[in-house]
Amino acid sequence: VVQDEAVPREVAPRQLTTGCPIDKTMGIVGSRSAMLIMREAFYGTTRFDDFVARVDIAPATASVHLRDLVASGLLAKEPYRDSATRTRWGYRLTRSGQDFLPVVIALFRWGEQHADVEVGTDIVHDECGTPVWTTVVCEHGHDVSLGSLQFVAKVDVQLDSGK
Amino acid sequence: VVQDEAVPREVAPRQLTTGCPIDKTMGIVGSRSAMLIMREAFYGTTRFDDFVARVDIAPATASVHLRDLVASGLLAKEPYRDSATRTRWGYRLTRSGQDFLPVVIALFRWGEQHADVEVGTDIVHDECGTPVWTTVVCEHGHDVSLGSLQFVAKVDVQLDSGK
DNA sequence: CGGCATCCTGTATGATACTG
């Protein structure tokens, strides 16, 4: 049997739960549509109708989330030249949006391993063709497992100091 | 100025959008509450009332999501001995739940960098004390950037073969 | 093609109250 044991750990400081960045992030891309639009942006989709077709959402939903993602700085709306003379608009990943890649890859791989999905495509490194994953590491490059994680209060933050 | 340029890429195969593992994953932990409950589990929380207090959600919400997360295999409900003689129940991460760590770390770091949050705590490696991140790598350990990602159709999957 | 406006349904979640 695969090991499935409890990992004994201390409970993280309570102040970690206030102003949680995960909470904020979920507020921006925490809906199915918004997350799948981000997926599509990484897949190379740029045009409105392609988002609608490939994410399989209603145009209204695409409209709302594309606007919100632009407002949140993950996507940028930019003009481009059509084959015709019309000016068209496309959505591309900003630097901030590109930084979202680990989230997308992590969600993809977890679902592939644990959510019982038939996945028809793989994400690989173009230079060597091997699958791409996320790893959890510290600054020294050590692989960090759950048991060696530590949650520490930042010294420059006061809970309720007298100022 | 920080570079914020478009990364030219091919559009991924359309069949990647069917049965998408990101979609499945979002169906399981795609709500704010469910994701924050997972965060709390990584923070070391195990008891019902601690989830309610630390995630700051209604008991009903905690009840629903804890049950669903157990049903989805991310958490396990287990008895433990109280200081008194009563038997109590706690929720702990299963192996599948522990594998969710990269998602939580990635969401945390993206929000910290891009979502303008005051974060009072850090996540570090206990052995060296340095911050913990996610990296996107291939099997050979190469760091993979957006420009070197490739989306390839798996050969063993037929789109609509006659079988 | 690339949206926005409106209507309608389902889900997520908080508030409150009740049970063992």
Add this chain to the structure above:
DNA sequence: CAGTATCATACAGGATGCCG
């Protein structure tokens, strides 16, 4: 402490139709 039940609200998202 550890939930469950009920009610009410807010938001996600589909369907439809209109507009440049």
